[in-house]
Amino acid sequence: MTEATPGRRGGRQLPTADELRIWRNFIETTAALGSRLESRLQGDSSLSTGDYSVLLALSEAEGQAMRSSELASHIGWERSRLSHHLGRMERRGLIRRQECATVPRGAEVLLTTAGAEAFRGATFPHLRAIRELFVDALTPDQIVAAGEIAAALRAQLDVLRKD
């Protein structure tokens, strides 16, 4: 029994061919799913999923406004990314930025009426697309399993964060 059943996990250096095949299908399919949803949203509303996240957060915020870094951490973006994105959204009139009254050197992000309207128009088709492309594609058991898989992957990402 030389080296048989090697430690169940981590004994192996590399994935098997089967694991690799599943990996490729999994990562490519989820990426394709994301971009399909992106283009559905784009076609239905001229918003990107990034726009949608920002507008969703602002819609639910008090006074339809948030400080920039608060918004960034709420939707899990780097501040640089948010700053670039807000610049583009501001050019399109979806949001406004102004000096924050309470916090020095803070920037307040405000939802404009055009932004609120664009968000309202986008919500229903977006949720419908999620149902069609994700919920309807899977059995109830698979949806649960997908949630567990996502949780397990997230946990591993967190464990290996700093290396």
Place this chain on the structure above:
Amino acid sequence: MTEATPGRRGGRQLPTADELRIWRNFIETTAALGSRLESRLQGDSSLSTGDYSVLLALSEAEGQAMRSSELASHIGWERSRLSHHLGRMERRGLIRRQECATVPRGAEVLLTTAGAEAFRGATFPHLRAIRELFVDALTPDQIVAAGEIAAALRAQLDVLRKD
């Protein structure tokens, strides 16, 4: 029992709150997994996952060369995307392009020795990262389930391709 148990699938317009929560975890986690793998590969080898796909295909091709559109369909990219990417890879000396002898107006993509070497150096760390971030994160049952979920999602993407 007015409208109870509505047709099991498609009777509902919108996802439930639970489904939506799972959806968000799923799509965000898989996206994060992809970008973590991207940055691991970048750190280990100075290659992107796009570079890796191209180099993998060329490595396995006869004569370490393929026609451009052949390569595009092999890795599932649009031709425009591939053309841009090949331009960047050519600037870095990973590949070369030349007129195709057999096919008129065809471009032959060749793996350079530098490209082959970069690919060889990247393979092992990349596969190891896949094991650590994906295979090791899941139970064997979950890996199988992930494969089935990916297949089901892919099938739905194909069904809804043209709308």
Place this chain on the structure above:
DNA sequence: ACCTACCGGTTGACGTGTCAATGATGCTAA
């Protein structure tokens, strides 16, 4: 008071992706 260190936010450079338009070339049908 001064130096430093951090903090919130922006900017620039660059890689990446999509879309639409453009060559360049062969195929086919009036």
Place this chain on the structure above:
DNA sequence: TTAGCATCATTGACACGTCAACCGGTAGGT
């Protein structure tokens, strides 16, 4: 023959993301 027409590939314009540098202002320590 020639007027389309499809095909192979590239290009330009633009959106998006990351990284590193930067700016202005506040806070702490000496």
